[in-house]
Amino acid sequence: MMLESTINEQKTEILPLIKKRWSPREFDPVKNICQEDLNLLFEAARWAPSSYNEQPWSFIVATKENSDEFKKIISILMTGNKAWASQASVLVLTVASLRSSHSGSENFHALYDLGASVANLTTEATELNICVHQMGGFHHDSAKVVFKLPEMYSPVSVLAIGYLPENADFEARARELFTKRKRKPLDEFVFRNAWGNPFFEMNDFQKN
Ligand SMILES: Cc1cc2nc3c(=O)[nH]c(=O)nc-3n(C[C@H](O)[C@H](O)[C@H](O)COP(=O)(O)O)c2cc1C
Known part of the structure; x- marks a missing residue:
């Protein structure tokens, strides 16, 4: 019983x-993110942990005020992402350095570390009521060419960053979505002893 309530509390x-x-x-579509807040987002990204403290992340940032730069990032997006992402205030191409500077070999953790820095950025944005929508749906080869990425630097994702439309209630929408969105239950991905043995024993209520 104790275990059940603990798990449930952790879940909610x-x-x-x-x-x-x-x-x-x-x-x-019109509200811009001020320079100070943009600076905070990338400061948060900057303080993420990384393997050997390599900090293998880079970001190519385009604000909507600079329409040429903004269009350049739009141009690499896949069709399904173009329309809604164009409303964002800022678009960011995230890039990972795949070469380890300490060993010269491939940095197996580069994508992991970049993901951690984006998670930091996203959390900081949420604190500022700024939304981040990450996208894998972009043309990687075009991104390399358009942004002149050096060899061993890989474009990984595009971030659409902005405010919800005026009079959208951020907290209410988040609450509503939190109850609707689906996630795997813990017993499908947290294991003990060997692959597939659930660490948490869960009842049907806890799985929903
Ligand atoms: C690496 C990555 C790639 C994604 N690619 C896309 C994308 O191309 N288009 C899109 O609409 N959403 C994309 N998403 C957003 C996910 O669909 C979304 O995070 C997921 O459905 C969970 O919803 P939530 O972020 O609201 O919790 C991507 C998210 C991540 C982390």
Whole structure:
């Protein structure tokens, strides 16, 4: 019984910022993110942990005010992402350095570390009521050419960053979505002893 309530509490009472984050497909098309807040987002990214402290992440940032740069990132997006992502205030191409500077060989953890830095950025954004929608749906080869990426640097994702449209209630939408969105139950991916043995024994209620 104790275990059940503990698991259930953990399921619903996670850190409020984690609970609040979600990926919208609509943004306020005119509201810009000020330079100070943009700076905070990348400071948060900067302080992520990384293997050997390699910090293998880079970001190519385009704000909507600079329409040529903004269009350049739009141009590499896949069709399904173009329309809604164009409403964002800022688009960011994330890039991982695949070569380890300490050993010269391939850095197996580069993508992992970049993901951690984007998670930091996203959490900081959520604190500022700014939304981040990450995209893998872009043309990787075009990105390399358009942004003149050096060899061993790989484009990994595009981030659409912006505010929800005026009068959208961020907290209410997050609460509503949190109850609707689906996630795998813990017993499908947290194991003990060997692959597939659940660490948490869960009842049907806890799985929903
Ligand atoms: C690496 C990555 C790639 C993604 N690619 C796309 C994409 O191309 N288009 C899109 O609409 N959403 C994309 N998403 C958003 C996911 O669909 C979304 O995070 C997932 O459905 C969970 O929803 P939530 O972020 O609101 O919790 C991507 C997310 C990640 C982390």
